[in-house]
Amino acid sequence: MIKSAPYDSAAFGMPAWEIAEYTAATLAAADGMPGLQTIKVEPLADKALLQRHGFHYCDTLLATRAGAARLRPVAPRAGLTIARIDAGHADAAAALAICHGAFAHGRFHRDYQLPRAGADVRYDNWLRQLLAAGNVWGLYADGLLSGFIGHSGACLVLHAVAAECRGQGLAKHWWHLAASELFAAGHAEVTSSISAANVAIMNLYASLGFAFDHPQDVYHRIVPQAKEPT
Secondary structure (H helix, E strand, O other): OEEEOHHHHHHHOOOEEEEOOOOHHHHHHHOOOOEEEEEEEOOOOOOHHHHHOOOEEEEEEEEEEEEOOOOOOOOOOOOEEEEEEOOOOOOHHHHHHHHOOOOOOOHHHHOOOOOHHHHHHHHHHHHHHHHHOOOEEEEEEOOEEEEEEEEEOOEEEEEEEOHHHOOOOOHHHHHHHHHHHHHHOOOOEEEEEEEOOOHHHHHHHHHOOOEEEEEEEEEEEEEOOOOOOO
16 A cells, blocks of 8 residues: 655655555555655545645646557658667667756656755656666667657656757657557557646647546655654
């Protein structure tokens, strides 16, 4: 019901927890666990219990998915390719530079109680993990690294495009290439989870034929460490 979140802990320098059950008993148990706590609840759930326990809203996540039959065709565009990169690749450092500070819509950046520097580190560390596992595609425009897509199985879990390449209609080509590779590898469905506040990425997935479902509201709180008696 309550599990440790080590990547959040490493980024913010405090214990961190994921609360998997929205009940009075679980929240009462979590009251005695100092650190950053995250809970995801259905949008129509009564939030009064969360408010009583000091949680604050951070984000709404949407699941998105498409099978091969739903994926809309995209005409190839010259010079746009994807290629596997890992921690030892020459472009790994460039991918990390693109990642750093790219996730303004993420729940960690939107949480006013958390330092932005820690939020940046959270996503940087995630990309390092994906690079170490060899689960990242570099996105290339005329041979130059212009972004990345990290995945876990058939789920696209972390992705960003370099600032100078946004708003040009390039992303749909890279995303189509990535989804096509996953289908070619035998996956029946490609999925992702995105912030409802990130309209650009929502439009990208919609343009490729992805459907949206299973919204979840994300709440945080920080439980302070109890003071030692004097």
